Each structure stands twice: as C-alpha cells, then as structure tokens.
Amino acid sequence: MQAPKFATVKKFNAFVLRRQFFRVFDAADGINVILDAMPNLRSFTYEPWHAMIEESVESQETSLCELIRCLFGHEKLQNVTIFKSFEEHLSNGYWRAGRSLPAPDPFVGHQAALASSQATAVTTLNLSFVTDAMHFFRSFWNPEQFSPEPPLILPSDEMRWAKLEKLVLTSNALRWDGDHDNLVRIAADTAKNMPRLAVMRVWNCGKDHCAYILYARDLHNLSAPLLELGSTWGFEASENAMDRWESVAEAHHCRYPLEIEIPELEAEKFSYYATLAYWTWPDKERYPDIATETTLEEIRQDEKHERY
Numbered sequence: 001m002q003a004p005k006f007a008t009v010k011k012f013n014a015f016v017l018r019r020q021f022f023r024v025f026d027a028a029d030g031i032n033v034i035l036d037a038m039p040n041l042r043s044f045t046y047e048p049w050h051a052m053i054e055e056s057v058e059s060q061e062t063s064l065c066e067l068i069r070c071l072f073g074h075e076k077l078q079n080v081t082i083f084k085s086f087e088e089h090l091s092n093g094y095w096r097a098g099r100s101l102p103a104p105d106p107f108v109g110h111q112a113a114l115a116s117s118q119a120t121a122v123t124t125l126n127l128s129f130v131t132d133a134m135h136f137f138r139s140f141w142n143p144e145q146f147s148p149e150p151p152l153i154l155p156s157d158e159m160r161w162a163k164l165e166k167l168v169l170t171s172n173a174l175r176w177d178g179d180h181d182n183l184v185r186i187a188a189d190t191a192k193n194m195p196r197l198a199v200m201r202v203w204n205c206g207k208d209h210c211a212y213i214l215y216a217r218d219l220h221n222l223s224a225p226l227l228e229l230g231s232t233w234g235f236e237a238s239e240n241a242m243d244r245w246e247s248v249a250e251a252h253h254c255r256y257p258l259e260i261e262i263p264e265l266e267a268e269k270f271s272y273y274a275t276l277a278y279w280t281w282p283d284k285e286r287y288p289d290i291a292t293e294t295t296l297e298e299i300r301q302d303e304k305h306e307r308y
Helices: 028-037 054-072 106-118 180-191 239-251 275-280 293-307
Strands: 014-017 043-046 079-083 124-132 166-170 199-206 209-216 226-231 259-261
Touching: 028 054, 054 079, 054 106, 106 124, 180 199, 180 209, 180 239, 199 275, 209 275
Parallel strands: 014 043, 043 079, 079 124, 124 166, 166 199, 226 259
Antiparallel strands: 199 209, 209 226
C-alpha cells in the first residue's frame, strides 16, 4: 500500500511523540511522510516503549535502525531525542530484581554512530535505552580488549562528528560488575573525534544503583573542562583512562586543565530507571534533555504508585 502524503507545513519545527500515546514507527514510510511534510523540522523527540513480547523485539530494533537512518538524512534537523520507556508491571520486574537492561541489538548502535557521523545538521543526540554506548563507540574498541571481536562499523580514523555538540547515551557497562573502565577509555577516544563536543553523558540507573560519565566544557573556553565519574558503588577508573580524557581536553584546545570529580551517590535515592534523569533535567546546559519534562514526571508518579 502506498504511503499517504501530507501537505507541506513550513512553520512546524518540532515533532514530539510521547510515551503516553503508545505509538511506534514500524516502517521507514511513516517517518518519511513526516519529514517530507516538515522541511524546516529542527527537533525530533520520540518515546517508544520497549517491546515486551520476544518476537516483537527484532521488529522494533529493525524499525529503529530505519528511523535513525531517515532522521540523520534530514538537512535541517538539529536535535534528536529517542527515549525508550519501560513499565514495572510490564517488564517482569527488571529494575526491582536488579537485573541488567534488556540487551539492545548492537546494530542499532552501529547505525546510530554511522548515521550521526554523516549527518549535516545534527548538534544534539540523545539515545537513552535505545542502544548501548559500547555499540555506539564500536569503531574505537581495541581488539585485544574484547573477544570475540564484533563487526567493525568503520575504522576509527574515518569516524568523525564535525557538528555534534551534545551526546547522551546509556550503557549496561555502568554497573559495579560491568566493564566500566573500558567504557571510560573508549568514550574518551570517541570524544576526540567530536571537535565541537560540549557535553557527553553516558549513564545507567535502576533500583539501588546509578552511575554516569559526564564530560562538559565551555565552547567559548571561559572555564575549565570537567570530567565527572559518579556512582553508587565507588567508581574506580585507571590512570590510562584519566590520561585519555586529559588528551581529549587538549584535542579540544581547552584553555584550562581538565578537572576530575568522582562523586559518591547514595544508593537508597535511586528507585527506578529514570531517577537520575528526573533529578538533572532542569540543568539543560550540562544535562541535555533526556526525555520531556512531562514524561519524567509521569514515570516518577508511576513508580511512586507501584511502591505503595
């Protein structure tokens, strides 16, 4: 069946599909209709639900790859936010049981990295629970650190994000028993290929645990760049990882030396997967939009009701 066509509307510059509508894009045709009808689109926010039926997961991941490919082909789109939601009673208690995030398809991360590096306008990219940061950073893995070695996207010297200023990702490596030191190192190697990067944030959160990597710098060079490694379990990064982030600050021509902070977070303050996002959403400079304010409040209220 031929996809419908909408009248062109040049005044629309933002599109938001919130979680409350329980709608997903299941084919490239759907997003292409919207993009064709909104030639001046600058911001795209999409909040799908994680597929609960096993056979639906593969279909959803394929659709996400198509969606990402179409979005980054848009000539004017600057901000892309995709936040995948979960629900306690629908997701078999992943968070209360302290289980890992449902593993995303590595190809979604590969596609997102490749497409965003080739985008002509995107400056802000937020993919929370859509892919694992390890997959997005795949081109910068050291083969000696991983076995078996997954397929390469492109060689690292061919991956460059010329306009990207803000990047937010999630990763299951940010757990006390995860490969977080490798993640810190690989994130640094990737950041060096983002000359306009002002904020990179990689995070993970659940019941009684939370961790994040935050790199922030002033593009006008008026203050020192900052690296924060926060966690509820005592983040320990190797000297090699710290050295790599100092080389990132040098590559970004920062006027002042890199400041490093390792805050300890209180585990009892974290009760659900979006707790950290809810706490930090007002600070738009350091913490780009992870999801809409309304969505974060809605998730918090859902969790509050389920606890009592």
